[in-house]
Amino acid sequence: xxxxxxxxxxxxxxxxxxxxxxxxxxxxxxxxxxxxxxxxxxxxxxxxxxxxxxxxxxxxxxxxxxxxxxxxxxxxxxxxxxxxxxxxxxxxxxxxxxxxxxxxxxxxxxxxxxxxxxxxxxxxxxxxxxxxxxxxxxxxxxxxxxxxxxxxxxxxxxxxxxxxxxxxxxxxxxxxxxxxxxxxxxxxxxxxxxxxxxxxxxxxxxxxxxxxxxxxxxxxxxx
Numbered sequence: 654x655x656x657x658x659x660x661x662x663x664x665x666x667x668x669x670x671x672x673x674x675x676x677x678x679x680x681x682x683x684x685x686x687x688x689x690x691x692x693x694x695x696x697x698x699x700x701x702x703x704x705x706x707x708x709x710x711x712x713x714x715x716x717x718x719x720x721x722x723x724x725x726x727x728x729x730x731x732x733x734x735x736x737x738x739x740x741x742x743x744x745x746x747x748x749x750x751x752x753x754x755x756x757x758x759x760x761x762x763x764x765x766x767x768x769x770x771x772x773x774x775x776x777x778x779x780x781x782x783x784x785x786x787x788x789x790x791x792x793x794x795x796x797x798x799x800x801x802x803x804x805x806x807x808x809x810x811x812x813x814x815x816x817x818x819x820x821x822x823x824x825x826x827x828x829x830x831x832x833x834x835x836x837x838x839x840x841x842x843x844x845x846x847x848x849x850x851x852x853x854x855x856x857x858x859x860x861x862x863x864x865x866x867x868x869x870x871x872x873x874x875x876x
Contacts, residue, residue, distance in 0.1 A: 654837070655716045658726040661859075672858045680833070680857070680866050684712065685734050693765035694739040694810040694852075697842060698833025701849040704709040712870070715737040715835065715854065717769060717812055719746065724755040732762055741767035741812035741835075744794035756795075757802035766799065769811035777819035788825055805811045811835070811850075818851065818866040826850055841871055 656670040658677050665671070672680075689710045692700075700707050714731070716723045717743030731738055739760060742751065760766050770776065773792040776784055792808045799806050809832045815820070816837030826834055833849045840853030847853070855869055 744791040753798040777817040
């Protein structure tokens, strides 16, 4: 799980959410050299729903929020290495976030665009109407933004803002047909045991070395 692929400005809040472009490129190259392959979050969700194993050394690379540096710094590295990833975006966007054209370009290149709500609110604390607005409204806004660029999507991957999960949100995601949803609980998905709507992830921090990054991966045989 990544957020920003950039160097933080002095005094920037949450500096641990930043990973430098050079470090990110080194991490992706190391994954490639170690024989890892990528699938999208949606593809993992489909495998979990079917109780179908994925090949050894398969990883999901995810980016939360939708910052423009994801497109400018991460996307070229992923495309060069033949990797795919899931970018879960705050649908309303903003001046520091990816444009609709950038999202469409990535979708056409095989990336997945997921739903991170309309406004990045704590959905565990919302009433029924606002919960629907944030989750369903977020998906509709993403659909409309991409449709304006000639790309038709129906986002069914969801990422809980700041990892906040509540029973009402879970029920709504099931009702809306979401196949997979991701928390901020540290860990890995275990097909047949992990709930597809409560999938854990491993956060990549600015402060970890390349050796620590590789050491955080599960030990798996080469394919």
